Amino acid sequence: MSPKAYIDPGGTGGYPGQRRCRSVGEPAIGTRKWTRLEYERLVEAEILGPGDRIELLGGEMIVKEPQHSPHATAIRLTARALRRVFGDGWDVSVQLPVALDAESEPEPDVSVVQGDPRDYRDAHPQRPVLVVEVSLSRVAFDREHKGSLYARAGITDYWIVNIPARRVEVYREPVGDGAAPFGWRYVSVTTLGPGETISPLALPVARIPIADLLP
Template identity: 45%
Template sequence: MSRVVGKPKVRRRPSLPMRRWITRAEFEALMEAEVFPREERLELLAGELTRREPVNTAHAVAVVLVSEALQQVLPKNLHLRAQLPLALSDYDEPFPDLAVVSGSPRDYLSQHPTSALLVVEVSEASLKTDREVKGSLYASAGIPEYWILNLRERVLEVYREPAADTRAVYGAAYRWQQTLSASEQVSPLFAPDARLAVQHLLP
């Protein structure tokens, strides 16, 4: 009789004194060696391998829409990266849906960007993680602006002013938050005179 293997049946993760964290360098080496199938869409958060939210059609369309809107207002000294790594610490390498970073693409031939001016996550199933875990991670890295395109509620959540916060997962959080409906507009910090309609970002 075959046995179905599922996740460990624990109510909460045990605190194991001999736990072995994975570093960003090790994670990159494992990915380069194709130890894990690419379709698993893994990223590294707090030294642990984490699966990213699956890209369904709405998610994919939203990434393209936000990308097109941001491309129109990008200054020449910035560029946009879609679903590519950010090397934020020795134990953190997320793959945000979109990130606006300084310089040109060739500036990152030797290593991934270590920061960004804006990070955007398109979120539905991963909403709690994107708010509580990734929001704290991006704040701890000093990223000045973070957007969550919330497909569940069809709003854009805008986070700014990263600051220390002992209650947050990474010890930092955004002090300023605004939720914009489809009828409203947003101006990125890197292009304050631009006006992007939230309805044009939503699928």
Template identity: 45%
Template sequence: MTDAVRETVSPHAHRWTRAEYERIVEVGGFGAQARLELLDGDIVDMSPQKSAHASAADLTEAVLRACTFANAYVRTQKPLAIDDISEPEPDIAVVPGSPRDYAQAHPTSALLVIEIADSSLTYDRERKARVYARNGIADYWILNLRDGVLEIHRAPQDDAYRRIDTLDPGQQISPLAAPACVVGVAEILP
């Protein structure tokens, strides 16, 4: 092979489809302890949960379970088969239907997605936000543990959110899918 030919050949990463990823998961290809998710064709290692993250997830789940979502329910840390190249595992998702609706396949949409972020803050704000916006998730919240605030992302257009608000612990918000439910930011912060 000549030097000119060598310079034009460059390696590239394999882009996984959700179907390929799910087949590997089904046969145990990653091992039982692997914490992974598929995002834009990349298989990504998820950060280990620190105590504050776990506490915030429990608090948020409890607050949301007290809300009344019409024909929807709260899922924690479970896959969301959002498109052909992404299957994130949000910390909290409110999905249409009931648990039995997903006995054969993961939900493909959500009414509300919440990520709890400390070390993953940039990843959740950028990469995950693009995937969620691109797939029409109208209500995406990031519980920012670093700054002790709740970031509300709404009005998705293409791969971005047109409206982002930051709420401090003294403020409240209602999910779009449950406007009568009032969530105090202080209630879900550890």
């Protein structure tokens, strides 16, 4: 069976952990989780390529959000704003892999890590100081599923650029929560709109206008 067959077992189109309906008496469909090392081998062997638009989240291969124009524009704006304030000594990446844990290798829309790009020649970054997801059609998924995953990994500063609401949601202070998809969530949640500013935890002296991040 092709590795891609595990992206959506049962063909329901649901998110990981979402309940899948089946007929009474029908046996449950088994699924296989992937480790990050296995996933990277699939990429190295070119079984998975850039055109597949896949990221590994909690052992499951998930198709990324489509790149509609507002989504792509917000990514460019966010990356530009962060590069302006962080400057030398920091690397601001767009949709590049993060070796988050043993079963996750997400590709955040924007991430910030300390150091030079060459520092990560032999291995992907593991602990970004800031992760940003730009959301047009998957706001709930980015809040609940990715938010829990990033909280579990100890990401202390997670932003969602919520395009439909024209807001930036700021998630901080990860804590354990057995009811969350990955057992963790953020206890501090702040929503900011145009006319307000935001400061990254890693660079508290910076002031970024929210309007600079919105398409």
